[in-house]
Amino acid sequence: MTQLSLDAGTPVSISSRIRTLLKRWPVGSIAILIVLLVLGVFAPFLEPHNPDTPQIMKAHRPPVFLGGTWDYVLGTDDLGRDNLSRLISGARISLLVGFAVVLGAGSIGTVLALLAGYFGGIVDIIISRMTEVFVAVPFLLVAIAVVGAVGASTTNLVLTLIFMTWAGYARVLRAEVLRLRELEFVKLAKVAGCSNMRILFHHILPNIVNPLVILATLQLGATIVIEASLNFLGLGVPAPQATWGGMLAAGKNYIGFQDSLVIIPAIAIFLVVLSINLLGDWLRLRLDPRFRQL
């Protein structure tokens, strides 16, 4: 009996294994996002201090690496609130808004794309023109107008963002549905006696899941940036709730005096959005057949 041992004589060193792992998986992104998720989900238990209670006597303490104390690791802001706690609390808001918006806009966009791509004709014309209009609208202006009209709240922020981002999904996925619609398995499903709804949701929808996942991931990053921008402008989640954008806005008055107030939330936004985008790109390489190496 001979034994098959294909990799005998080629011991794989630990460092080269790690290198392959790093090449195959976006380890950095995933690690950062896991930290973000944990912080967001368990925020109330992880915050060392109450993020929203001002303590004027403790205002403007520097972070520990700039001569502060371990009691307030990232220092305190102008009202004496703990920066670390506010960062954690803000992570929760970013995640909540990000996921709610992606879920809402993704569902609306997907359903409209299915209808437009599959039925064609007048349905397609109406949905496609609507999509084009929404893609062309200057987003921030509309957001300012909407919040000005209905008032700033988390719900309004989410609804505005959904309202403004569904079109991106609809446009990309419609093209995919158009392609799938012409394939013969759809014709055969019709021949087999499937109803239109069954063809749409049972045969076509699973085939657009890959582009949908890629799109949703990239959109999550974009949503977090937009959410931060709106909060920066005071058009998002009302105070005193901590948000990364709000922290930036409050900190900008102290640039030169206490730079860490701006730099810390900026780094948080940067790292999270970068990680999400890298993950999205990696997903695209993995899932999009056009990039798949044969």
Add this chain to the structure above:
Amino acid sequence: MTQMSGQPALLEVKNLRTYFRTRAGVAKAVDGVSFSLQQGRTLGIVGESGSGKSVTMMSIVRLIAKPAGRIESGEILFEGKDLLKLTDEEMRRIRGDQIAVVTQDPMTSLNPVYSIGNQLEEPLRLHQGIKTKSVLRDKVIAGLRRVGIPAPEMRVRSYPHQMSGGQRQRVVTAMALECHPSLLLCDEPTTALDVTVQMQVLRLLREIQREQRLSMIIVSHDLAVIARVCDDVAVMYAGRIVEKAGLVSLFENPSHPYTKALMRSLNGETDGKGRLHAIEGQPPDVRQIKRGCPFAPRCREAMDICTSEFPPEVVLSPNHTTSCWAVSAKIGSGPR
């Protein structure tokens, strides 16, 4: 097609017209096609690309791309019922149950995200209302075994990309046959397969057709395929049937100039300079067909009348008709 004794035809198509409205005008893809098909017989429809053969087939199951395409007029009598008069719901119950379709491209005819077992269960669920998992599995496995898929118990769990083109075509055939249809429509069933596999699939279709006394229509541009499986042949050109005959009659005695030209290019005869026979010119654009016989501009035997009036059907024998002025002139019933 063959107006033979007594027995009513399973399928009778009368004067079918299917038009597509495009920006460049109305494309008369099928323009007055009639034929009939007896129980247990196989009809082959041959023609070049764009001659309307696939559209004829898809008109029978009423799967014409709307809103551009429309069946303008005609009757499609299936077991005596006019399919064109049924509601969409009634039509849906017939499709996949009594009339099944095998499509051309095995690469795209199965949904890549479901296992083949899963896909084969669908028609059974929809038409026979079977819900029990184990019954479905058994039926699917039996179906796969019938079309010659080895180890069907294992294969039900495979996904389409794990199978070869020939095997997928067998799976598609199995799916078509599941509900024991009385009419099977095959749209270029072997065009996308390589030659050795083509033979196997054709043999399979032939066997199943004989076993189950199935009626079949096979659309192909390949006369060799037609010759191997069909009883009767209809030759289509620019949306019309120009010649209908029994297989032997057609091959031994082609009468329409287009059929003759097809045969010449098939036989591999050369023209003295060592080149294969080709038919001069191009098939006409079906959006711009003028009056008369559409083949006239390419026809060696064209006469004056050919460009002004479409020739009526001439009966050459009970089993052989053609639409050609030159032929009718020869046999004496001449232009009126």
